[in-house]
Amino acid sequence: MSDLPAPRLRLEELTKRFGTHRAVDAVSLDLEAGEFFCLLGPSGCGKSTLLRMIAGFETPTTGRILLGEQDLTALPPHRRPVNMMFQSYALFPHMSVAGNIGYGLNGRGRAAVAERVSDLLKLMRLDGFGSRRPDTLSGGQRQRVALARALAREPKLLLLDEPLGALDRGLREETQGELRAVQRRLGTAFVVVTHDPEEAMMLADRIGVMEAGRLIQVGPPADLYRRPATRFVAGLLGDVNLIPGRLGPVSPDAIRTVETAHGPVRGVAAAALEEGAAVVVAVRPEDVVLGAEGLPVVVTDAVFLGDRLRRTLRLPDGATLRSSGRPAEAGAAPGSDARAGFPADVAVILPA
Numbered sequence: 001m002s003d004l005p006a007p008r009l010r011l012e013e014l015t016k017r018f019g020t021h022r023a024v025d026a027v028s029l030d031l032e033a034g035e036f037f038c039l040l041g042p043s044g045c046g047k048s049t050l051l052r053m054i055a056g057f058e059t060p061t062t063g064r065i066l067l068g069e070q071d072l073t074a075l076p077p078h079r080r081p082v083n084m085m086f087q088s089y090a091l092f093p094h095m096s097v098a099g100n101i102g103y104g105l106n107g108r109g110r111a112a113v114a115e116r117v118s119d120l121l122k123l124m125r126l127d128g129f130g131s132r133r134p135d136t137l138s139g140g141q142r143q144r145v146a147l148a149r150a151l152a153r154e155p156k157l158l159l160l161d162e163p164l165g166a167l168d169r170g171l172r173e174e175t176q177g178e179l180r181a182v183q184r185r186l187g188t189a190f191v192v193v194t195h196d197p198e199e200a201m202m203l204a205d206r207i208g209v210m211e212a213g214r215l216i217q218v219g220p221p222a223d224l225y226r227r228p229a230t231r232f233v234a235g236l237l238g239d240v241n242l243i244p245g246r247l248g249p250v251s252p253d254a255i256r257t258v259e260t261a262h263g264p265v266r267g268v269a270a271a272a273l274e275e276g277a278a279v280v281v282a283v284r285p286e287d288v289v290l291g292a293e294g295l296p297v298v299v300t301d302a303v304f305l306g307d308r309l310r311r312t313l314r315l316p317d318g319a320t321l322r323s324s325g326r327p328a329e330a331g332a333a334p335g336s337d338a339r340a341g342f343p344a345d346v347a348v349i350l351p352a
């Protein structure tokens with residue numbers, strides 16, 4: 001392993017236009033050394049294009065890419081201390097596993113290559129597989145060979161575009177754990193693209209959410225889940241109730257009142273929103289409490305899901321809320337009237 005301290009990667013206002021379409025739109029980001037970063041967003045939002053610019057396969061229309069003091073923006077891919085594993089990673093079918101992993105290491109002595117390949121086989125729990133052909137391996141094993149190949153040249157930064165996309169669910173969860181463990185052991189910074197929010201939350205130190213070319217929010221998974229900046233982020237990271245209303249006056253703390261069709265509710269105002277603005281109050285189902293206070297609802301449905309009980313609640317105007325609680329907290333059977341409340345500090349007020 002290289003013993004130089006890995007410098008920080010900085011993206012400055014990176015933009016990529018294809019014709020008039022801004023595939024990536026003024027993205028700025030600092031990546032810490034050794035960080036596991038996930039880029040999350042829907043299809044076509046610019047994730048692969050952003051990765052390709054960092055790797056050098058795509059030239060930014062404007063903006064800069066810096067690694068420590070070094071400006072990478074104009075360097076060709078092979079001169080960057082960065083490696084990329086593509087969305088459809090392809091192993092060379094006619095080469096052995098060892099040949100695939102050692103492919104990028106030509107120029108080094110045979111013994112050095114053999115040693116490096118053997119280390120990587122061990123790291124990826126592929127001891128004994130070196131002489132096999134890729135088509136004799138399972139999907140998960142092939143995935144690990146591709147990862148070993150991407151790691152062979154000891155990049156300071158590894159970019160992985162949907163590395164687990166081809167795996168089925170069980171294998172995918174197992175490989176997520178391995179990816180995380182390998183990254184921890186090596187201390188190489190990883191940027192992993194995914195469009196699976198659960199995968200991003202499980203893997204990442206920080207998540208960056210992209211929408212239509214823009215990086216709209218960056219933070220640790222729990223921050224994005226609890227304090228989403230927009231409705232889009234709120235809905236992307238999990239089930240959420242959105243209650244529309246008008247924002248009340250500014251208060252000394254961050255807690256403000258929202259007048260809804262069914263009465264006032266309170267929440268944390270996320271942005272500098274003006275009094276009277278059309279807003280939604282975002283509340284996670286697990287924060288909805290049925291009790292003596294809150295909005296008047298009728299329980300229309302209760303589904304037992306083993307570890308939780310999910311209820312559907314109807315507001316007077318016909319809109320629904322969902323709650324999710326411990327099955328032991330019984331009461332409020334379908335058909336009964338109830339009040340649905342939530343603590344003000346877990347409700348987030350967002351622009352409508």
Ligand SMILES: Nc1ncnc2c1ncn2[C@@H]1O[C@H](COP(=O)(O)OP(=O)(O)OP(=O)(O)O)[C@@H](O)[C@H]1O
Pocket residue numbers: 018023041042043044045046047048049050087195
């Ligand atoms: N070479 C190109 N020429 C023209 N348009 C392109 C080119 N590459 C990408 N695009 C467009 O840029 C946008 C972003 O593409 P990109 O591949 O970065 O999306 P993505 O977020 O990786 O999507 P997915 O999750 O489907 O892989 C898309 O609208 C795409 O059609």
Ligand SMILES: [Mg+2]
Pocket residue numbers: 047048049087161
């Ligand atoms: Mg892509």
